[in-house]
Amino acid sequence: MLELGIKDLHDRLKSGEIKEEELINESLKKCHEVQEKTNAFVTIMDEVKPNEVTDDILSGIPYGIKDIFSTENILSTGSSNTLNEYVPFFDATCVKNLKAHGCVGVAKTVLDELGMGGTGTTGHTGVVKNPWDTRRMCAGSSAGSAASVASGCYPFALGSDTGDSIRKPAAYVGIVGYKPTYGLISRYGMYQFASSLDTVGVLSRSVEDAAIAVDGMKGLDENDMTSFDSSDMHLYESLTKDVKGKKLFYIKEVCDIENYKNPSDELKIHLENFKEKLKLLDKLGISVEGVSIDKTLLNALPSTYVVISCAEATSNMSNLTGISFGPRGEGNSPEEVIKDHRTKGFSPLIKRRFVIGSYVLQSENQEKYFLNAKRVRRLITNKMNELFKGYDAMIAPVSTGVAKYLDNDKNMLSDDTSVLEELLQIGNFGGFPSITIPDGFIDKLPVGLNITGRVKEDELVLSIAYHLESLMDFKNQIAGGEE
């Protein structure tokens, strides 16, 4: 029954064909199996009680929660040793909203420590493995959510996305990853990484489930000044809206193989597959055109992201001192106690990012690095908004191919592929709604494509994705399912 989508599960729960308790127990059982295989979980909530099934489509549905969300009375570590025993006394707004719909959180999933990282290998409970091939990574930071949804533990899991932390892992495990417009879902209770980029989102096995889940958590929140009122936005109901006549663009510089000097075979197949899938859009009456963007601007993407995200992260994580929560450090002065806590608590990757963040914020460097990065961010956003005047959305391949091996996570990156690897950060720069859906396989490993649209036009982005998904065979696929 765990292979079913939310709507099907709901119908069967309503009819009594599936019992609430049975569904939760199956989900928990599956989580334990998947934990053995992929190490996707920080906590599996064996004691959780099923919820009564009502007319609410989300009632009684199990789901996973990235451990970056604050959950009342449940360990919420952010996959960091600095919070290894932290049990919050309040729920994140998105979790609270899902609870109100009767949704049942069954597990807390592993992430790259505090959301910083793109490999799923830096959490304090160890590496998360890709369920399609356990020698490979899921990417990150929403690695555990990706692995567990792809393995069929539940229909969806919460993720957070600062650069591509939902949308890249989704591609690597062959599922849907949806980062809504910035502010559609309240960030209250999600541990902050880079506040101006952080977005709450969802990983699922169908666009439909992503829409249903986000309908259940979005909305204006008095605890988050960047959230907005979306009561007139109905994602699930709008999925089937006609998309005929819509216009998409792709960026030639990253999508055309002739722009790469020595492309790998994998990249060639990945881009060929992407172009093949663009042809499907014809059937929907959607046109696609290649556009050119100044290479200088594109090349500035990765460094712009590093500067802004590291600067905000070093500030946001200054609350982790071990003074009022988290393990107390040792030392003879408050400074020593704080230093000890942070030295022992953070992984080397995070410390490196803190050093970068501090460096770019120093008064003598701010103008050159931080303020310039903010300017470049605006230029990129402006460029996208300009393109969105003529087109309804951007379509792009996700990453340069399939999930990478765990033991050589860095050396795959070469200069001319770095823009494609980091392309999805555009979605965070502009706060655009952005969704990844699976679009094929290379050597039995899934790959994905992404659609990114105008701010607050989540309905349109999702319905394009929904229609395209319906023309492919990857909806509701489960990793290691029937061969």
Add this chain to the structure above:
Amino acid sequence: MAYKAVIGLEFHCEMKSHTKVFSNAINGYSKLSNQYVRPLDMAFPGTLPVVNKTCVRKAIEMAMILNCKIPEYMEFDRKHYFYPDLPKGYQITQFFNPVGVDGKIEIEVGGEKKEILIHDIHLEEDAAALDHYYDTSNIDYNRAGVPLLELVTEPCMHSSEEALAFLEHVKSIYQYTDISDCDTKKGQIRADVNVSIMDEDATEFGTKVEVKNVNSFDGIKQTIEYEIKRQSELKDAGRYDEVIQETRRWDEETGTTIHMRNKADAIDYKYFTEPNIPRYKITKELLDDIRNSIPELAYERREKYVNEYKLSLYDANVLVKSKKISDYFEKVVNLGNDPKETCNWVTTRVLGELNKSEENTIDNFFITPEMLSELIKLITDKKITNNQGKEVFAKMLEEEKTASEIVKEYGMEVIEDDNLIESLVNEVISENSQAITDYKNGRTNMLDYMVGQVMKKSKGKANPVSAKNTLLEKIK
């Protein structure tokens, strides 16, 4: 040798509001630690700031009163440093675009007008309070997130008198606008004091010394005077190079300032704009609305009291010193009483009572403006005499009753019955023939003596004017 002192102030003041500036915890004073704490105040992971609109309004109001330029957008910045009293690891403040810049305000120092230049005023949050014990320190988060207004002057003052006059002026504005009580006992004010000295004819400033966290007006005065003296003595001794650009602190016990850190050790606060608070436009409508809500301030009331009410400058100053006293006074006047008469009652009787004990405040004072008005009216309507009035006032407080209740209880109504007064006068005349003779021989004070006798016989209830007139007629 006397040098010219140059003084600048950074004056922090805790604001009044229902809730804290970025969280919905109560902003209040409690003797118990950690009573008013919400998740944000302890910076639990995932918490976000939400701006208190009332605090923003009040900050803009103060910027207007100080004649500052007000920016187009309201925005906040983060100031970073690690300390156990700072839960988030940064303070939310306004660094790049404060709510007011380049202001000025006129004050009076020793009867002369002086303009004080305001560098900026900004809205920020307070840190938690640390309570230090022998081998441990406790953190009290009640104060974490309490709204603060920080007012920064230009280095434009030259004596402790000027600095104090400025601070008293600002304190009065804060109290009149209800922005802050400025209660030093509750730790609501703190100042950083910048002092340098220079030769009278010099054009360049001397070396600036900053003294941090002085928390009373008296402390500020002493700090300034101590620093001027310390720096002057070093300069006199040819050791001015020992005055270095540094941060010091005021030590109350020794009455001196003590070195904290050098300029070279200054912290880089790595300011950047708070991303969790979207900047928002300060509209013309909002500005107009705030401008119209600015109440009459102390110096405006003082002018009214002197010019319209014809009170002495001294009395006017006494009344406006506290807004609550001034409000009390105005309420009584607005109930139809003569300002001068009312002023006498308020400045002598009411303030006299309040000054008897620290526990007495105008808020818990038994005699309300309405009750005082009733009392004054009894006198002006000649229902009781002025002296009786004073007695009634005392009895009102003693027995917690209204003036009319007291007058009734003690039978103090003035006797207006002419027949009764005439018979009393006749009695006095028949008993004092010698006094009458003396009076007729020119000892006019004998008249007052005889009026006194009439009053005595009436147990003070006779209308003294009627008694005097009747007497005069009889002995003519």
